[in-house]
Amino acid sequence: MKNTFKYALLLVGMTSLPAMAHIGYGGRDFGTFTGAPGATSTITNQSFTGNFGWIDGTDADWGDSHRVRAYDFHLTGDADVRITFSGQSFVNSSGATVLGDTNPGFSLYRGLAHISPFAADHDFAAGSIAIRDAVGGIGLTEGSFRALTDWSITNDNNDPASVFTFIGSAYDGSNIDYGSGVIPGADGLADHMVSQVFHLTAGDYSIFVGGTDYFSQSVDPRPAYGLTGVVSVVPEPETYAMLLAGLGLLGFSARRRSV
Numbered sequence: 001m002k003n004t005f006k007y008a009l010l011l012v013g014m015t016s017l018p019a020m021a022h023i024g025y026g027g028r029d030f031g032t033f034t035g036a037p038g039a040t041s042t043i044t045n046q047s048f049t050g051n052f053g054w055i056d057g058t059d060a061d062w063g064d065s066h067r068v069r070a071y072d073f074h075l076t077g078d079a080d081v082r083i084t085f086s087g088q089s090f091v092n093s094s095g096a097t098v099l100g101d102t103n104p105g106f107s108l109y110r111g112l113a114h115i116s117p118f119a120a121d122h123d124f125a126a127g128s129i130a131i132r133d134a135v136g137g138i139g140l141t142e143g144s145f146r147a148l149t150d151w152s153i154t155n156d157n158n159d160p161a162s163v164f165t166f167i168g169s170a171y172d173g174s175n176i177d178y179g180s181g182v183i184p185g186a187d188g189l190a191d192h193m194v195s196q197v198f199h200l201t202a203g204d205y206s207i208f209v210g211g212t213d214y215f216s217q218s219v220d221p222r223p224a225y226g227l228t229g230v231v232s233v234v235p236e237p238e239t240y241a242m243l244l245a246g247l248g249l250l251g252f253s254a255r256r257r258s259v
């Protein structure tokens, strides 16, 4: 009886494991921005396991979506949005130290994953596999995540697919080329931080963040890496131009007065 109970627990444990692979935004919603400059939202103490999830989604066999972390935000108007991710060490709820020395990479997409009350999306839902087989070749992909282009995924109920429409990406450090050409978007300075501004229109956005060390796929066990993320609405270049023009006029009239 006791053994049966143990096996039952083991089975429960095993069957609940895939839940870890499901895409969710819990605790990682940056919120809603109107487009007014100055608004900012910071989310700390998040992590991913294995320092390769983002870069693994740049290659021909795509990537495992549970090696990256999903964040979301919402815009109600046009805005220039700065997105920044930094490595951050911290002690997690299990008392384990989460490392801060990742070189993060992220991709920004228009679109959201299924959220409650819908079932969560994951790579190995039958519908997700069907999407990959149709686009990437039967059995040729290792997951649904694509870091440099559009991708889709769905849930166990095979609801209409979540579509992530690629907007742009960036990664920390110098150009990476592990044999299939330089991956675009390096920020040129490996300081465990990556930051980029995107001009966006109103809508729902998802950001997927992960590590950029392709070769750490063979590291076992895989350590966890901590993240701090910031989304801020910044002034648009036209605003700067108007401000400078205004200052120029002030200077001109000041000079005229002093003559």
Ligand SMILES: [Ca+2]
Pocket: 056, 057, 058, 059, 060, 061, 062, 063, 142
């Ligand atoms: Ca891959």
Ligand SMILES: [Ca+2]
Pocket: 056, 142, 217
């Ligand atoms: Ca891989």
Ligand SMILES: [Ca+2]
Pocket: 171, 172, 173, 187, 188, 189, 190, 191, 192, 193, 194
């Ligand atoms: Ca950097």
